Amino acid sequence: MMNQQILKIVSLCALAATIVPSLLFFLGLIGQNAVTVAALIGTFVWFAATPLWMGHEPEIDDKEVQI
Amino acid sequence: MSEEGEVTGEFEREPVSDRALLGAGKFWGMYAGEHAAGTEFMIGPLFLAAGASLQNLILGLLLGNFLAVLTWRFLVTPIAIAKRLTLYYQLERIAGGSLVKFYNLVNGLLFCFLAGAMVTVSASAVGIPFGIMYEVPEATFGFGAPSFTVLVAIVGIVMAIIAAAGYEMVARVANIAAPWMISIFAACGIVSLVQMDATSLSVIRDGKFWSDAIAFVQAENLVNGNANADFGFWKCVIFAWLCNAAMHFGMADLSIFRFARNPSSGWAPAIGMFLGHYMAWIAAGLLLAAQIKLSQDTSANPGALAWGALGWTGIICVVIAGWTTANPTIYRAGLAFQGILPGSSRATMTLIAGAVATIAGAFPNLSNQLLGFVGTYGTVLGPMGAVIFVDFYLIKRFGLQEEYAAHRGVKINVAVLVAWLLPVSVGLYLIFAKEFYAAYAVVPCWVACGVIYLALSKFTQKPISL
Numbered sequence: 001m002m003n004q005q006i007l008k009i010v011s012l013c014a015l016a017a018t019i020v021p022s023l024l025f026f027l028g029l030i031g032q033n034a035v036t037v038a039a040l041i042g043t044f045v046w047f048a049a050t051p052l053w054m055g056h057e058p059e060i061d062d063k064e065v066q067i
Numbered sequence: 068m069s070e071e072g073e074v075t076g077e078f079e080r081e082p083v084s085d086r087a088l089l090g091a092g093k094f095w096g097m098y099a100g101e102h103a104a105g106t107e108f109m110i111g112p113l114f115l116a117a118g119a120s121l122q123n124l125i126l127g128l129l130l131g132n133f134l135a136v137l138t139w140r141f142l143v144t145p146i147a148i149a150k151r152l153t154l155y156y157q158l159e160r161i162a163g164g165s166l167v168k169f170y171n172l173v174n175g176l177l178f179c180f181l182a183g184a185m186v187t188v189s190a191s192a193v194g195i196p197f198g199i200m201y202e203v204p205e206a207t208f209g210f211g212a213p214s215f216t217v218l219v220a221i222v223g224i225v226m227a228i229i230a231a232a233g234y235e236m237v238a239r240v241a242n243i244a245a246p247w248m249i250s251i252f253a254a255c256g257i258v259s260l261v262q263m264d265a266t267s268l269s270v271i272r273d274g275k276f277w278s279d280a281i282a283f284v285q286a287e288n289l290v291n292g293n294a295n296a297d298f299g300f301w302k303c304v305i306f307a308w309l310c311n312a313a314m315h316f317g318m319a320d321l322s323i324f325r326f327a328r329n330p331s332s333g334w335a336p337a338i339g340m341f342l343g344h345y346m347a348w349i350a351a352g353l354l355l356a357a358q359i360k361l362s363q364d365t366s367a368n369p370g371a372l373a374w375g376a377l378g379w380t381g382i383i384c385v386v387i388a389g390w391t392t393a394n395p396t397i398y399r400a401g402l403a404f405q406g407i408l409p410g411s412s413r414a415t416m417t418l419i420a421g422a423v424a425t426i427a428g429a430f431p432n433l434s435n436q437l438l439g440f441v442g443t444y445g446t447v448l449g450p451m452g453a454v455i456f457v458d459f460y461l462i463k464r465f466g467l468q469e470e471y472a473a474h475r476g477v478k479i480n481v482a483v484l485v486a487w488l489l490p491v492s493v494g495l496y497l498i499f500a501k502e503f504y505a506a507y508a509v510v511p512c513w514v515a516c517g518v519i520y521l522a523l524s525k526f527t528q529k530p531i532s533l
Contacts, residue, residue, distance in 0.1 A: 015250050018380070022254040025261050035258060036378035039251070043380050046247045054243055059097050060089070061323050062238035065178060065396045066101045066339075067311055067441060 010049040017042030078325070082151035088328040094335035097323075100245025101336075102311075102343030103252060105185045105369075105389035109437045110310075111351025112367035116284055117298035117438065121277040124349060127303025132340040134308040138315040139324075142452075144333030146459050147324035154321045158451060161458050162483040163472035168406045170451060170487075175403025177444050179420055182226075182396040183427025184434035189389030190215065190222045192370030192382045201368040203431045211431045219428045226390060227421020230397040231414040241391035249342050251377065251384040256350025258376040259357035280356035284365050302504060306438065307344055309509045312445025316513050318452035367435065397421045439498070442505025446494045449509050450516035454483050457517045467524050475529070482527045486520035 021038040024030045078087065114124055150157060159167045191201035199214045210216050229237060260266065263276035270276070285295045314320045315336075324332060354372035358364050361375070369389075373381025401417030408416070427433055433440075462469050472480045490512040497503035 015246060018247065018250045019254050019257075022257040026257050026266055028266065032258065032261070035254070036380065039254060039377050039380040043247065043251075043383060047243065050243050050247075051239075056239065058235055058238060059242060060326050061097055061101065062242075063234055063395060063399065064314075064319065064323060065181070065399050066104055066314070066392070067106050067181070067444075 004053045007049050007053040011046055011053070014042045014045035014049060017045070078151075079153060080156050083325045087326060089326045089332075090328055091332040091335065094323075094327060094332040095338055098335045098337075098339035099249075099342065100242060100339075102339035103245065103249045103347050103388075104343065105188045105385070105392035106181075106437065106441075107252065107343055107347040108188055108351050108369035108373065108385055108388060109184065109367065109434055110441075111348040111353075112355035112369075112372065113435070113438050114298065114303070114348065115277070115280055115352045115355050116365065116367055117296040118281050118285060119298040119303055120281070121274040123298075123300040123303050124352065127300045128307045128345050128348065131304040131307025131309075132337075132344055134304070135311060135315060135340055135344075136334065136337045138308070139320065139336045140330070140333035142456070143315050143318055143320050144324050144327060144330050146318070146455060147321045148327055148330060149459070150321070151325040152321070153325065154318050154451075154455075157318075157321065157455055160470040160473035161454055162451075162480045163478045165478040166472075166480060166484055170448075171403040171406050174448060175400040175420065176423075177447065178396045178400040178403070179423040180427050180433065180440060181444070182393040182400065182420070182424035183223075183430075184437055184440070185389040185393035185396065186219055186223045186226060186425055186428030187431055187434040188369045189226070189386050189393070190219045190370075190428065191368050192373065192385035192389070193222055194218050195370045195374050195382055201366070201370065201431060203366065203435045205432075207432045207436070208430050209432060210429060215431070216429050220425060223421060223425025223428055226393050227397060227418050227425065229390075230394050230401065230421055231417040234395050234398045237391055237394035240387070241394075244387050244391060248384060248388055249347070251380060252347040252350045255373060255376040255381065255384075256346070256353045259350070259353035262357040262376070263353075263360050276360065277352075277356055280359040283359050283363065287365055302506070305504075305506045305509075306442065307340075309445050309449075309506045310344070310441045312506075312509045312513075313448035316445065316449040316452045316509060318455050319448070321455075393424065397424055400424070439505045442507075442509065443495070443498055446498065446505060446508040446512050447491055450487055450490055450512045453513045453517035454486060454520050457521050461517075461521060462524065465521060465525065467521075467528055471524065471528055480527075482520055482523035485523055486516045489519060490515035 018039045021030060021035040025032060025035045078084070155167055155171070158170065187201070194200060194215060199218050200212065201215055202211050204211060260271065265271050265276045288295050309316070327333070354376055355367055358372055358375055369385050370382060373385045397420050398417060400420035401413055404416040404420055405411055405413050458469050468474055494508035494512045498505045498508060
């Protein structure tokens with residue numbers, strides 16, 4: 001349970017790494033290169049951490065087509 | 068088996084039982100991850116290319132998405148909760164098994180086109196690191212560069228093989244990716260604003276960066292001898308409202324809301340609409356506006372657009388978005404084809420669906436016509452929802468038999484067949500022969516279908532001896 005909480009916090013930080021740097025870029029605090037690097041790191045961490053806690057059971061809409 | 072496992076595997080031909088019902092929170096969580104898909108990378112830039120002003124886009128999409136949510140809440144959810152059956156089983160009981168198979172086949176063919184567009188989208192991103200560019204030829208059925216066509220074939224084959232293995236694995240990837248994808252869309256939009264020097268509220272409110280991009284596209288159209296499109300406020304409203312017409316007016320989402328414990332779950336699509344069909348569309352449109360400002364390139368190449376804003380992360384996002392949208396689409400098309408040939412294996416039919424999608428994906432101009440396709444898709448599939456609506460609310464009041472095919476044992480209910488095909492044929496004629504804006508045809512076809520079904524039932528229904 002404790003591990004799950006930690007993993008969720010890691011995922012949240014990873015998600016933040018994909019969006020917060022773009023806001024800092026918007027405010028002129030960092031460059032675009034830093035945004036792309038942070039987003040890539042955030043992406044790898046998100047896909048490494050999130051499958052470890054996100055439910056494995058199929059959702060009711062998984063077979064449905066969405067546009 | 069867990070609650071979720073039960074709901075995906077059971078109740079295909081029976082009402083959902085009370086023990087499997089889900090609370091509203093489940094639907095909000097589910098829809099939060101929906102509608103931020105590969106299509107959004109195409110649709111957003113196409114708005115700009117069609118000349119939609121920023122003001123019309125912001126206000127039109129707001130109103131259109133609100134109307135879509137109301138349609139889900141007040142059209143789909145009450146029937147879903149009262150009947151608790153899938154769309155297909157309800158239709159089978161009203162229209163007959165053979166007619167549902169035909170409807171499913173049409174559905175499957177349209178899914179193949181949609182999946183083809185997603186193959187193109189994914190290939191556009193995969194090609195970026197290899198210098199293989201997505202270019203749209205003049206002819207609708209013209210190929211892109213040979214290297215791009217080969218890439219489409221490879222991507223399509225891989226997607227078809229994965230879809231043939233089932234939907235579960237990709238669905239899991241899609242669920243995991245959903246929050247990340249929404250975040251990436253938002254980041255793309257913000258970075259694009261900075262690339263256009265729109266870093267203050269006054270500049271954003273002024274919207275010159277957007278109108279400049281439209282002016283550039285329109286000037287290029289004039290040079291190339293192409294007509295400039297007119298995409299005003301009401302086109303934005305109607306498109307946002309009806310791009311998912313097959314799901315709400317067409318009642319496909321009965322299959323989802325049959326699990327809803329109470330009607331308030333019907334508001335849940337709001338989160339998907341305003342994240343996917345509002346924020347993500349506008350963000351994707353900003354990507355093209357930024358590309359035009361930076362490189363005077365008007366091509367809506369999803370891979371290149373995302374690369375320009377977020378580099379490798381953008382590429383990964385486009386590939387995953389395209390893949391996770393194409394996979395269930397090819398899977399459902401395979402099921403539809405299998406329904407026509409009951410002795411065939413699902414895997415084989417899925418591979419055939421994947422092959423059709425790959426062929427469609429090889430024509431880049433088809434994906435470039437996604438705005439029109441989505442309206443056509445709603446025009447063709449939406450009217451069947453009117454049959455369900457009339458059967459549920461009106462048919463008994465006119466002294467007629469509800470679920471006629473089930474009670475009479477007919478395979479094809481002629482009233483439904485004519486009521487569906489007649490207005491749809493007129494709608495398709497207007498769209499393809501008269502260049503009628505496709506999304507405008509959805510509601511008239513829906514209403515006409517319902518009225519014709521009711522009128523014809525009066526003449527075709529025979530008394531049922533109980």
